[in-house]
Amino acid sequence: MNFQAIKAIYVFEMARFFRTLAQSFLSPVLSTSLYFVVFGAAIGSRIEQVDGVSYAAFIVPGLIMLSVMTQATSNASFGIYFPKFIGTIYELLSAPISFFEIVIGYVGAAATKALFVGIVILATAYFFVDLQIAHPIAMLAFLVLTCLSFSLLGFIIGIWAQNFEQLQLIPLLVITPLVFLGGSFYSISMLPPAWQTITLFNPVVYLISGFRWSFFGVADVDIWISLMAIGIFTGICLGVIWWIFKTGYRIRS
């Protein structure tokens, strides 16, 4: 293991983040506040409680997940796409590092950034609602796992993308809808039965449900199924990355 190299990539990537710290900090705070105003205050005043939790509190886990998933994906995809785009990837390819060290460096940095955003949102949420976290360790574990797995997904997208449009395509076309339809702002049980069944094919449902369980101790689906889902998702991402490594897909001609 070339730990120096992993550290070098990580530090370099984090520097990009710290350069725009205000921006990295402000945009999640602002958007979270907006969500609270719109969903929590405006809509929440009409919805009393969901699963015995006030609506404003109920949406907190979904809100965090929404941001964390999109941030992790876009950070990681951009992180590896940019060197490809400007040509600095030559240095990664000619350095005495393995593909997995590259993955750890980039994915680690992207996941850290997403985690940071998640925590900022959580902190912001405390200003708006009274929150109690039932299972803090499980909460943190879910958060970290989500950051990691979606950063892996982002990394794959960044390798696959050949232009900026493609880079935006998956987050925009797949992740955002899945997250919105994944019960971020509602409980699955609030849907008509047919939709409840369809929703179960949405992998994000399991993540949000599990995460919400760690807050309130109630969930749409069994917590173990949630854990399994995130495990399978991470496994698939790792598998794709292994395949990329084996074939040199879109990195080494």
Add this chain to the structure above:
Amino acid sequence: MPTVVSVENVTKVYDSGFEALKGVDLQIEEGEILALLGPNGAGKTTLISTICGITTPSGGKITVAGHDVITDYRAARSLIGLVPQELSLEPFEKVMNTVKLSRGLFGKPKNDAYIEKILHQLSLWDKRSAKVMELSGGMKRRVLIAKALSHEPRVLFLDEPTAGVDVELRKDMWDVVANLKADGVTIILTTHYIEEAEAIADRVGVINQGRILLVEPKEDLMQRMGQKRLTIELQDAVANIPDALASYDLMRSGDGMALIYSYETTSSRTGITTLLSDLQKAGLQMKDLQTRQSSLEDIFVDLVKEEA
């Protein structure tokens, strides 16, 4: 001299189906400066990329200090520094940080004093806190060199290091190269300019259409370059070179209408005067005379002809 980089029968077929390297053999000796000359699209960058791990060879074997670049890539690559042809740098990054990143990527522990030394050497110290995008093209080229040197390579590849570089910087660059050579670093550079090879190389390799056509000590090549040709056009065609002229280095043109005499400009006697009088004695009538310096291009043409 022991071989430090060994390239054996290496081929490269790009995904497009284009065969950019057609069985390249090249032994690079430790501590030498090798200049690779060749026209656009000859395969210079492809060859370097294949040695450095940026592209994978389609066939053949490459070792660096005995380490296979595929199976033992860590050991092989950690010896190599690469200055790419393109000015590829993170635009928003500070010069210092991008150089430090390179050192880290190669697994070397932090060494600020060494980095400072390199930046001074390349006259970049004043720019260490500037963003890359604020630099001129020549400065960016130097940042690339600093990055390549940051991890103390034993073999340095410079892919057209002097493209877009002014005379003064070129001189500075050769000073850096000379210092590296003094430290025992092996240097491979590509160029389109024979003068550049002449200025610093120990050996010169010529590559064209994915094949190495020759690798020779610079002196030998320069001597060939110093050859001139005298073309003597004749009144009447000759079937063969008359015996009386057998002692001269003469060639008959295809149609027998001309004789071509090669001679060294550097030697004290060219032998032209005696040749011309002997020609007359042999009863050949001259129509016209023409001399030409053989250029790199002639050498290319000759080599390519030999290939065919």
